[in-house]
Amino acid sequence: MSVFAGPLSRLIDELKRLPGIGQKSAQRIAFHIERAAREDAERLSQAILEVKDKIRLCNLCNNLTEQDPCEYCSDPTRDQSVICVVETPYNVVGIERTREFHGLYHVLHGALSPLQGIGPEQLRLKNLMERLKSGSVKEIIVATNPNVEGEATAIYLSKLIKPLGVKVSRIAMGIPVGSELEFADEVTMLKAMEGRREI
Numbered sequence: 001m002s003v004f005a006g007p008l009s010r011l012i013d014e015l016k017r018l019p020g021i022g023q024k025s026a027q028r029i030a031f032h033i034e035r036a037a038r039e040d041a042e043r044l045s046q047a048i049l050e051v052k053d054k055i056r057l058c059n060l061c062n063n064l065t066e067q068d069p070c071e072y073c074s075d076p077t078r079d080q081s082v083i084c085v086v087e088t089p090y091n092v093v094g095i096e097r098t099r100e101f102h103g104l105y106h107v108l109h110g111a112l113s114p115l116q117g118i119g120p121e122q123l124r125l126k127n128l129m130e131r132l133k134s135g136s137v138k139e140i141i142v143a144t145n146p147n148v149e150g151e152a153t154a155i156y157l158s159k160l161i162k163p164l165g166v167k168v169s170r171i172a173m174g175i176p177v178g179s180e181l182e183f184a185d186e187v188t189m190l191k192a193m194e195g196r197r198e199i
């Protein structure tokens, strides 16, 4: 038998299923919700349901959106000749925060991983190839993760897209800003040397 009353115990169990939430955090949040005003609890549950009901994938780029096409694909001021390919919608947010990229995006929703049975057909690639058919795209920037899966995906995309006459580039990898060279491992150091640029 749980030490918590039934509804509290159920709420704690649900909260514990969220990423990064352990037993103690779940308890703290559950007790906070119990003490909160009913309107606050309603707003929270409504916000959760709205995400489930109103968020879908953009037909063009597979980004999460409330409107289709998404705000990036339907923005005429963005550079239509460059598409940045990322693994997850979360990566789009990271690149947007830099305020330096003004092209379009394409979200694969994963990366190639033969060990986990993820092949090209499991990635959302079909509509990317459709987008390239128009001829207006001049460059694809592959911004997949700097790990085995992300690298394999980048190489696969390069082989697939280069024959179409579209430039394929890969984001530079190397030393994280704010860190020190002496802590960089060999692979990171090698990538940083390869990705050097003239100053």
Ligand SMILES: [Zn+2]
Pocket: 058, 059, 060, 061, 062, 063, 069, 070, 071, 072, 073, 074
């Ligand atoms: Zn879109």
